Amino acid sequence: MRVVVTGGAGFIGSHLVDRLLARGDLVTVVDDLSTGRRENVPAGVALIEAEVADLDVIGPVFAGADLVFHLAAVASVPRSIAQPLTVHRANGQGVLSVLEACRAAGVARVIVVSSAAVYGNSAGVQQEDACAKPESFYGIDKLAGEMYLQAYHRLFGMTGLAIRPFNVYGPRQPLDAVYGSVIPRFVARLKAGLPVQIEGTGEATRDFTYVADLVDGLLRAAGADAAVMNGQPVNLAVGHAISVLTLAKELAAAAGVDLKPLHGPARVGDILHSQADISRAKKLLGYAPQVSLKEGLAITYRALAHA
Template sequence: MRILITGGAGFIGSNLSEKLLQDKRVTAVRVFDNLATGSVSNLASFKDDPKFEFMEGDIRDYQACLSACDSMDLITHQAALGSVPRSVADPLTSNEVNITGTLNIFTAAKEKKIKRIVYAASSSTYGDHPGLPKIEDQIGNPLSPYAVTKYVNELYARVYASLYGMQFVGLRYFNIFGPRQNPQGPYAAVIPLFAQAIIDNKPPVINGDGSHSRDFTFVENAVQANILALFTDDTAAVNQVYNIACGHQTSLLELFNDLKKEAGSSLEPIHGPERTGDVKHSLADISKAGKLLGYNPLVSVEDGLKKTFRWYREQNLKSVKA
């Protein structure tokens, strides 16, 4: 199988690329990325693999999408402009990348007769729905432009499946973390921010009182879900959306304390205002993914945090030596 990975130079995409190159069912991996948030350094460990190809391009460019889809069998669509705060600050660009860009990929896949697309959906789709744990068919009103874009992706997938006979699998990621997640910039996610702050011995800012909770999910679990979705032979498993998480709640304060413990640090955080568009609590019901895809999170939050912190510490040591 020849697989296209959009956003493959990014955090999740590069981890997925590396794993797929090791899969005996895969004969070629093409990464399509404009490097806006991804990096060629994420590809360094496998860029010389004879099965690997990198194509620089933007999903907002339909002709580039057609070229990227040429001769491919399957697509895993990870390219997006992430971050709720970024979408609040710049909703137009979030819309262009996440909706128009995704529609370009879906349409290019249709033209190139690619039958199945696995795409990154988001837990932000649940919006203000109060129920916990989150169940796939119970969503609320979106609380951010980012959440709107990811829900529209699901709607387009549903329509394209119905109209054109294509297969789609949407993976609603819940706060994915792990190696290669960038700690720099104004829209960095909380775990890389905390890890970098502890390494630098600079108190991080926790938005709110720290009681906000998330279903943090190590990146290897997201990679596993993508591979299961790409290769499933179960017709009942396609044209579905799934929660991809651990099914375990961790508050921001608990998270920070776990990282502190791993680092042997006594650092204390600073508390700032709550972020606009954030939900208070998030927890996934992952039983549907388990039943239909065979998904079973292999790495716990605790073990994932240990692996992640070690990776950030190694990266800092490398940069100091350089």
């Protein structure tokens, strides 16, 4: 199968590319290398270095593709708040440009990677049919991407699914990203022999998903029954949340240190609680996450601390 992965030089995208190559697919990556790394793209994979919003440049890359995974995005709530227009070009205009390229090329299946950020601070366990109320520009652009995909399905019969990952972690997450996510930030501190710095009280909860489980869900989504691929959103997570304080303890245990966390002010735009209902993914995709938090954190700590 000929597959295009946008954002394939990034954290999740590069793990997906590895799995696609292992099953014998012919893979092309479109990535502007803004946070992704050239060395994440394995030999045998064509890397087109371009911005996804630049339709004239990326359009021809999609000709002949059977399947597209769209992951390219500025994957950061704080950066979307600091630089809304720049981030909108990547995340809002970017997804529309990729869908337009897919339509023009007649791509059979399109998987758009959205985010749990579309839920905002809605209470309780998050189910796909709940009213989405994003709190940040990042979440707004992700929700727009889902709605564009649904419109392409209605208007042009495009076959696809919108995937809502929750907090994904694993090897290849950059430790030094200015707007990095919580696990690599904690690992960087522990690796330096320093206590982790929690933003806020640490009572915020997150549904942490190991990257291999997420990739398994993405591959299942791409192979779903065409009848369900109407652009609908599907949560991919574990379906169990832990607090950031518990995460800090678990990671300190994985690092073999006993350091009391420090606390700073909460981050603007961050949501308080995030936990997925994964029954749709189970039902439609036969998805079942395999990696326990303890196991996933141990692998991740080893990989990131020795990178």
